[in-house]
Amino acid sequence: MIVLADDVVARHGERGGIFALRFRCMDDGDVHSSIGAEDSTGTVPGTVCFSRGPNDIRVMEFGSPDDRVRVVVVSSGGPDDRVAVAGGAHGRWNTTGYVRRDGRWEADSVHVVEMSRELSARTRGLFETIVLANKCVFIPGLGSVGSTVALELIKAGVGHELLMDYDRVETGNVVRHLAGLHDVGRRKTLVIRDAIRDKNPGAIIETFDRRVGWDTKDLVDRLVRQSDLVICAADTREARLILNRACIKNCKPLLVLGAFRRAYGGQILVVHPESGPCYQCFLMNLSHDERERPARPVEWTEPVAYSDGPVPIEPGLSNDIAPISQMVVKLSLQHLLRGHPTTLRSLDEDLVAPWYLWLNRREAQTCYEQLEPLGFGTNGMCILRWYGIAMQRNPACPVCGNYVIAASQAEGVAIDQSDVDVYASNKGV
Ligand SMILES: [Zn+2]
Incomplete structure (x- = not known):
């Protein structure tokens, strides 16, 4: 044939x-x-x-x-x-x-x-596929979560993605990544691009073989402006801070995701530029000790649960990471289809939290060790469920809040409007 x-x-x-x-x-x-x-x-x-x-x-x-x-x-x-x-x-x-x-x-x-x-035949009726075909998503970080999210969004009908990662596929990646052994040594960006083309050759895929860092700040800023949604799957705090700042500055929504050690759980922070906490707020709301810990090295993240301390090279099962990827896709689609009459609209009432937490098991030496076993009960906190957690925007946040007003009020110092204006004009720098 x-x-x-x-x-x-x-x-x-x-x-x-x-x-x-x-x-x-x-x-x-x-x-x-x-x-x-x-x-x-x-x-x-x-x-x-x-x-x-x-x-x-x-x-x-x-x-x-x-x-x-x-x-x-x-x-x-x-x-x-x-x-x-x-x-x-x-x-x-x-x-x-x-x-x-x-x-x-x-x-x-x-x-x-x-x-x-035929490609859109299986999603027709759920929503207008043309809506997603016109959307652009920026995904820095193409590890096991980022790569899965990139492909799942294309399968749902997203028509344009900006993929950024400096890394190449290693043999150890293969058990959790959509890359196969025949991809070892290749750039992750190009592996994902090829996998996407195999799903939808009409999708526009732009690849950037760079790391998110202060040296690529201008590039990141441009890609954020170009996109409708940013999904931060990069594994360093520096990358998250840069993306957070760029998204607030350019008024773009951001999802920040991460897995805990040995993938005993994971979390997703949803940043709406106009309301709710940003990633900087999230860090400021942590205890001082946790805030000062870098995402690496590994041993520093051991006791961290309510923090942003993922461990990218830790062992972890692919199926323990999968719930995080799938939730990111769900949150992404909900945002991209916002304002359109789809069969997914009822989720608007469910997915309202700025912060989501998932636990795969009652991990020893964490605050979740003593949770009630799942059993047959539904009362109280337990594993294998998504939890939406409330968190407020920090008025003193230097990125999304007004640090000058908050600080002057805290210190009892009088300021005038010009101080506020100067500060606001410098925030995006
Ligand atoms: Zn903030």
């Missing part, structure tokens, strides 16, 4: 002509597919010949000597050819395929996939 995407026909069929195309050869040559064939790895050369006239084109009359696959697409003519895409039940195109085996051309069936229509 030869599989051809309808966009190939739509792109080239109207003008007619002969086009080289690479086909992935799978199942011992039983299938040759043009779908997902983005590079030359594992592909074989082929040619598609479009004709709006004669339909007696022979397989030997076109193509290159190296071809393994050739397809003839013949139109019967008519103004609605482009709508009635080739090969389908309603098509006005006739397709004939050939595969060269042992030096001889053998006729083979051609299956034309109406890709754009």
